[in-house]
Amino acid sequence: MRPPADILPDKVEWEAGPWLSSWETSLPPDRPRYFKHDGVTGRTWLLSGEAPSEDVDDDDDITAYEEYDNLSEIAKNLVACWPNPPKAIAAAAGITLRQLQWFISERSTLDRSARFDLKRLLGIDYDERMGGYTPAGPYVLIARKSQAIEAVYQEISGGGDACPCELVPAQGQADPSWRYFLINAHSTPPTLVMAPRGEAITERLPDLLMNYEGIRAVSPALYRDVVTTCARACQAPEANAREMRDFAKRYEREWVDCAWLPD
Known part of the structure; x- marks a missing residue:
């Protein structure tokens, strides 16, 4: 048998590429695996996940149901x-x-x-x-996908038990790039939703946020605080919760034991 050449031959119609095919380079992240012997079939299976504990207690005969x-x-x-x-x-x-x-x-x-x-x-x-x-929460969120923002709103508000509204300044100019919506579930720290002006998702928000209360004019000071808080929360993933917790503390007396509808 002739041994393979050490170098690639000249004048071929293909180029050398990576050894791994596309499906091999996109394998899921590594995860724990363990062997389990099936006493019925006599076979041994390789299963993914953590191996179950071998400890035996008095509750082993009781059927266990996994949490959702x-x-x-x-x-x-x-x-x-x-x-x-x-x-x-x-x-x-x-x-x-x-x-x-x-x-x-x-x-x-x-x-x-x-x-x-x-x-x-x-x-x-x-x-x-x-x-x-x-x-x-509380969060600063951006409305990009209707299904996602509606699902998060339903979770935060307990199925729509809130009076969400859009915040605009009573005096002065509003932010030219973003519109700001307040999610104010009862006795829950507020969440702010940023929506880009002129986008279709923004025009749909009143339909996606159940029990939408409409537009509310608020003091210029509160509006500036909302805009500034959102800008700070967007700087890094870790900043989101920190900035919104501080925002909620500043207005705690407005939302505790009620649904906050700012004036």
């Missing part, structure tokens, strides 16, 4: 509305962009530490009463 894990769905909608791009969100959470994309598309999982960091960054809490994850 909707974290990826909640994170997907928040990422779609977050002021910063997904790459910046992933970096702030300590994961790669691919890991974030695969997780929110439910094609892969994250380890416990990464899940915790992502939940903390996006302000997601587990609601024991509802048995699932929910966006706790």
Whole structure:
């Protein structure tokens, strides 16, 4: 048998390329795996995920039901509305962009530490009463996709139990680039939604935000505070929650025990 040549032959109609094909270079992030022996078939299977504990207790005979894990769905909608791009969100959470994309598309999982960091960054809490994850806020969000902003609003407002409105200055000029909407669920820190002027999604917001109250003229000082807070919250993924918590504290007496409708 003739050994292969050490160099590529000349005058060929193809060019040398990477060894890996496209599907090999786009494999999902690595995840834990373990072997499990099937006593019925006698076969051994390689399964993904963490190996179950071998500890035996008195409750082993009771059927266990897994909790509804909707974290990826909640994170997907928040990422779609977050002021910063997904790459910046992933970096702030300590994961790669691919890991974030695969997780929110439910094609892969994250380890416990990464899940915790992502939940903390996006302000997601587990609601024991509802048995699932929910966006706790408060946030500065940008309306880009109608389905995402409507889903986040429904979660924050408890199914539309709010009186959202657009904020405009009672005197002076409004921001020429953005319109600002207030989500004011009862006894809940406010969330601000930025919507680009002239875009179709902005014109649809009154229909997407259930119980929309219309336009409210507010003091120039409050309007400037809203614009400034949004600008600061957009600087980095981590700044979002910090700036909105400070904003909520400044107006706590306005929204606590009521739905805030600023004058």
